Amino acid sequence: MAGIGPLSEEGLVRLLDHEGRRVEDATYDPYVSHLTMDDLRAFWRDMTLTRAFDLESTSLQRQGELGLWVPALGQEAAQIGSAHATRLPDHIFPSYREHGVLHVKGIDLASIMGMWRGMEHSSWDPTAYGVHTYTLVIGAHAPHAVGYAQAMDWDGLVGSGDPEKDGAVVCYFGDGATSQGDVNEALVFAAVNNAPVVFFIQNNQFAISEPTTRQSKVPLAQRASGVGIPGVRVDGNDVVAVHAVTRWAMEHARSGQGPVVIEALTYRMGAHTTSDDPTRYRTTSDEQYWKDRDPIARLETFLTSADELPEDFKAQVEADGKELARRTRESVKGWQRGPVEQMFDHVYGTPHALVQEEKAWFNRYEASFADQEVAK
Amino acid sequence: MAGIGPLSEEGLVRLLDHEGRRVEDATYDPYVSHLTMDDLRAFWRDMTLTRAFDLESTSLQRQGELGLWVPALGQEAAQIGSAHATRLPDHIFPSYREHGVLHVKGIDLASIMGMWRGMEHSSWDPTAYGVHTYTLVIGAHAPHAVGYAQAMDWDGLVGSGDPEKDGAVVCYFGDGATSQGDVNEALVFAAVNNAPVVFFIQNNQFAISEPTTRQSKVPLAQRASGVGIPGVRVDGNDVVAVHAVTRWAMEHARSGQGPVVIEALTYRMGAHTTSDDPTRYRTTSDEQYWKDRDPIARLETFLTSADELPEDFKAQVEADGKELARRTRESVKGWQRGPVEQMFDHVYGTPHALVQEEKAWFNRYEASFADQEVAK
Amino acid sequence: MTAEAPAAVRSMNLGGAINAGLRAAMERDPKVLLMGEDIGQLGGVFRVTDGLWKDFGDHRVIDTPLAESGIVGTAIGMALRGYTPVVEIQFDGFIFPAFNQITTQLAKLHYRTKGKLSVPVVIRVPFAGGIGAVEHHSESIEALFAHTAGLRVVSPATPQDAYDMIQQAIASPDPVLFLEPKARYWDKGEVDTARVGTQLEAVGGAQAATAEMSRARVAREGKDVTLLAYGPSVRLCLQSAELAAADSVSAEVIDLRSVSPFDMETVLASVKKTGRAVVVHEAPVAFGTGGELAARIGEKAFFHLHAPVMRVGGFHMPYPGSKFEHDYLPSVDRILDAVDRVMAH
């Protein structure tokens, strides 16, 4: 990685080039040799569904049904390719944009909208899916991932000799997050404890408006060398390469060889969130360049040229996407906030005198209005 | 640095071996070619005086004259060698153990005892000496150093083309500090802003009781590569090599080429502080190994074998050391705390109603006792 | 008295007034610079620094790496070389990574060095709730900083104060936490843009400015009960006072403006007059700034009080989902309920 900047496309691991042609790579080919065309179609389907959901969510926000939406547009390959390299007991610590990962892990995307609608702060059961809740404080989940990974190791789930049984942790974060103290401390703790964790950086080239060059002069994967662990850069718009690299990294971690950093260079095709206006800080020619490298189109071209994407399959996926969007729309619109005193629940796991007192006051206070209503 | 641990003595820059013999080094020899025997004797004198002061301070603490003492024993070469590579307008951000640096920078060591005696929190004028106050919160001064360095650059003191005019910042911290978020963020900010700052790690092998292996599996200088800046490991008990490497780094920074990490491998020969008991966590054979590598003895052997350490010079330095110890002892013992209401001063730079009110109350309260005394 | 020269009065919203105040401060003093996440080309997520990067350039409007501790920490270093960095923390909930730098370094360096060093860093924080945001974007953090000596903590409630106080904060030799009531960024008002400049350019201007920034303002006069608030809650108290008046209760509203220090002189004068006080803030009541006010009013005006000092604020819980914030936040109804309770005595 010597001498290149953090946005350089040089030397990325790549198994499909941006025109959808297969590129050979002696190191990583073995990690995708098991993939069938069915698998690749499944990748394509997951990416396509994720995007359909994502576009629907943005329009739901525009219609006032969501407080905020954080699109993953353009990052589907990075998310789908890596998530498919995990399975239980692996545990995932996402940031807040990993909708594609959630989808692969079996979380119904329609069900995650409560947090974006302002009814709750997280939506799925982390234990059931092996996916921790989203963390909005940049980088704060990185040390959690490391502690969890250490504990997996103590629990005998790492380097057992039975590779099918072993697990590891994946921690997703963005290019901006690499500057945070917490992320750097997580690297230090992981390295020194040989924790089975894969740090997966989605370098989508922006932290809101700031280009990655404001966080680093060198590729972000290089942070790994600072603590003496392996770091790999991969073309984040190549779902096959991402999958290969993540499989390698997971096997490394699961077998007890310690942590790994993966940097997937991708591009945030949409706004940072629905509150953002990227026209203020980037050019349309830049956007066009990356539109031409759309990760979904790339796999689609590959499959189409191999005559492996039949029209009826495509039509079915399109229909599934519409159905997911419809279900999402309906579940969002239908979802009402719980009763107001719900906000007092789960502050503590055991009764806390102050919460009890305030809740009792609040209920009396609310009731006093009801009394007034009745009195009228 | 591939494949070696954080305490390895392999591949350290070394210009005097541990038996005091000159070793050639094509890269760093030019950075010491200007040194005369007078200069080396001055180094030896500074190290020797620092140690005399240090030993006296420990005994003052034992006698109850100081609340705490933090000895620099064994780290004299790292401190004296590096400090001699600085001059105004360079600015130094020490940690809390850099008494040798203070001495070189012209701060009278006897005058720094107020903070260790509990009369004040810092003792010298940072602006007058180009040495910031000690910082006890591990790593917290590292971002200060970077911001200061950026500001020097804005002020036209860096890369001006006139190397005599330019300046840079040195930030000292320990092996333990390298794990802190703040230190890592400082590296990130320095690298991305090309700040003229030299991070000088004194790897004295311990953070209180924890060996450096609890902070890292690889040499600490390698942290530099994580952010894409140069990192150098030097034998921290070789004052000449430390001087050479620091001179190189300062020229690098001053000329506008950006930040550098130096790791000086040394050994904390004494306790962490006078509150510490190293017998609980390290062996006497380890201590003996490093006693045999005493940095002062090393230069002494070199000078002696070159017949460049005349007895009268030695005697004079010994006398100077005794005098420094005596002055320190006297100034410590003589120093009385200021009047109690002093504690209300300088909380703010402009009047703050609450401080004024509390001070007024306190003075009335104190006066009430005086009244009672009088009444009796 | 002769007619004064016509003041340069402009209509602005609160966010725009801060923007204009920052611009004026940067024009006045070339050592003033801005730093933070996305404050440059983007102009900040609330556009409070809009246009400043274009006009002052990369060196004075700095987009930093994404690390709050590093931002405050490097700002301290710059201040040590004579700069006056004005730091933006993007949202209240993201100030905590910088807590150590603020609490152990920024607040204490002046004291630590017996006045030899000064670190006049201003930390701007869009704070408090009411904008329907996701978690961490609605926090009221003032109590967590007011407890630490060495910091000043202020919050403007009107465009005029926003314009004046940001400049006074920048001029102050002390570090200042400048809390911007983000839900009020769009509140409009008339702003006299001339006065604060005159103040700052006079001899001793920085001292006078700091003192003025630390004084409370009687936002509405009244005689039965004193409503105490700052930042986002001032408007709410004024609305409540209006409604109380319809009920024949005359409420005085004090806009505290400064939390550290509180202007107890103004507070006590009012409470001694009315004999009743209600403190309103969005932060959780427990261990909040209202406790300090209630305690001090108790200490200093106990025998003037007809009723206990009442507190209206957030509950002891994390800021809930935005669909709940209407119920969580102090409201006119809750304030009037407290007014009723104190008026019952």
Added chain:
Amino acid sequence: MTAEAPAAVRSMNLGGAINAGLRAAMERDPKVLLMGEDIGQLGGVFRVTDGLWKDFGDHRVIDTPLAESGIVGTAIGMALRGYTPVVEIQFDGFIFPAFNQITTQLAKLHYRTKGKLSVPVVIRVPFAGGIGAVEHHSESIEALFAHTAGLRVVSPATPQDAYDMIQQAIASPDPVLFLEPKARYWDKGEVDTARVGTQLEAVGGAQAATAEMSRARVAREGKDVTLLAYGPSVRLCLQSAELAAADSVSAEVIDLRSVSPFDMETVLASVKKTGRAVVVHEAPVAFGTGGELAARIGEKAFFHLHAPVMRVGGFHMPYPGSKFEHDYLPSVDRILDAVDRVMAH
């Protein structure tokens, strides 16, 4: 009543009682582990974990890298997998790098996930002053954490409470900030080592333990004035009460034990009886926990009060050099002065 089985009573100092309590908790539950800086072979800078590394090994007594945020952050991750990490922060003044992890993650994860996740991390902090230390080693930090919902904040004042409460804190499903009055580590007392174990092993033990840990204790009965304190200030209040008695003032001393929550039932019962209250803590008075107590006493017992609630504590300044701490800290004289003032009414 028949005679009870002889209790296992041993004499211990407060630090030793915590050590014994940690040991008992580790023996009871193999998922309990300790982590922090220098807690292993060294046994901690105060030797509170002395001997535990030797007996429980590297995996249960973990010397971590020097980074408090990483320590608390990784502890959270371990807790998510069912472990109960007991973290030591070496000194009060060094908790701030972990402030973000504690405030936005540890305190809120249970609420964030509507109870789906629990993070029963205990953070042990040797806190408060009086030991002649250098800067950052004498801070009283309780108010900065009590304001954040989701955390419990407790502080033992006696060896018995130290022994019991550390085990109760570990058993509690909530995160607990366990503040150890470092100047009292060497205070001796009798400790019944049997009772808490029986409590914890019973059905619903964790709930009962949490509840008990949250209750105040009447440390001395009295009728004229209530002295309220916790941790290091309890002993001081008892001494003051002794002296007051000589002056014919009967002072009741309440050892609050828990700061979040306060046991207001016990507090109010006492204040309603005595009609006077003085709160004592080492932390700066301004925006400290005493303000909360004074405000709540005001709200709930206003018409029982003969005098305003008085606060005795630190001043609004950084903790000064140790040669000044005797004057800075609350003292028997300052407490008696406050007692005099409330007794004047």
